[in-house]
Amino acid sequence: MISQQSRHCTVELQALPSRIRQVRRIISAQLRHWHLEPLIDEATLGVTELLSNVHRHAGPDKQCTVEIVLRPDRLTVSVHDHDPRLPQVHRAESLDTCGRGLALVEAVSESWGMRPEGPAGKVVWFTLPTPVPAAPPRRDTAPLYATARPHRAGRPVRMPEKTPARSAVAG
Numbered sequence: 001m002i003s004q005q006s007r008h009c010t011v012e013l014q015a016l017p018s019r020i021r022q023v024r025r026i027i028s029a030q031l032r033h034w035h036l037e038p039l040i041d042e043a044t045l046g047v048t049e050l051l052s053n054v055h056r057h058a059g060p061d062k063q064c065t066v067e068i069v070l071r072p073d074r075l076t077v078s079v080h081d082h083d084p085r086l087p088q089v090h091r092a093e094s095l096d097t098c099g100r101g102l103a104l105v106e107a108v109s110e111s112w113g114m115r116p117e118g119p120a121g122k123v124v125w126f127t128l129p130t131p132v133p134a135a136p137p138r139r140d141t142a143p144l145y146a147t148a149r150p151h152r153a154g155r156p157v158r159m160p161e162k163t164p165a166r167s168a169v170a171g
Contacts, residue, residue: 007034007070015054015062015081023066024048027077034070039128042108043068043077046126049101050079053124058083070130074110078125086114086122 009030013019024044031040047066054064064081089102105112105126112126 009068011066013064013066015051015058015064017055020048020051020055023051027066027068030068031075036070036075036130038131039075042128043075045108046105046112046128047077047079049105050077050124050126053087053101054079054081054083057085057087072130074127074129076125076127078123080117080121080123082121084116084119084121086116087124 009026011023011026013023024047027043027047028040031037031043051064051066055062058064058081061082064079067076067078067080069076069078087102089106091103102112108128109126110129112124114122114124116122
């Protein structure tokens with residue numbers, strides 16, 4: 001189920017590998033809709049790691065909810081699952097094949113954390129700063145073309161010299 005408001009999107013799913021790919025596509029599409037393309041890679045990497053942890057560690061019930069919330073200064077991505085055990089952060093050795101998930105989330109996010117929700121499970125979340133919108137062009141400045149010198153075939157064109165005003169000679 002997907003519920004969507006202007007700045008909120010929720011996806012309920014069972015954390016299986018095929019569903020994780022679908023959630024990545026949903027989040028990418030939602031961020032494009034919000035004009036947040038620069039956040040797609042970090043958001044999809046982070047949610048993939050959190051959902052992979054649910055798939056690997058959250059008992060037989062892989063049911064979870066992914067929620068993304070856009071605020072003026074940040075995007076928050078969270079995963080709610082039904083397993084009350086909080087994840088453990090491990091520092092993986094260079095040859096380890098797993099155990100880097102939360103370290104990756106930490107590396108790509110502005111902040112992250114987890115909180116228990118009693119016997120009903122837990123929430124693991126991370127935030128990404130939203131890009132600062134570009135300032136609109138100022139209207140009180142002259143356009144660039146007013147100060148540019150014309151060019152012909154890649155070389156500057158000589159601007160005509162001002163000629164002194166001719167005076168009529170009485171005569």
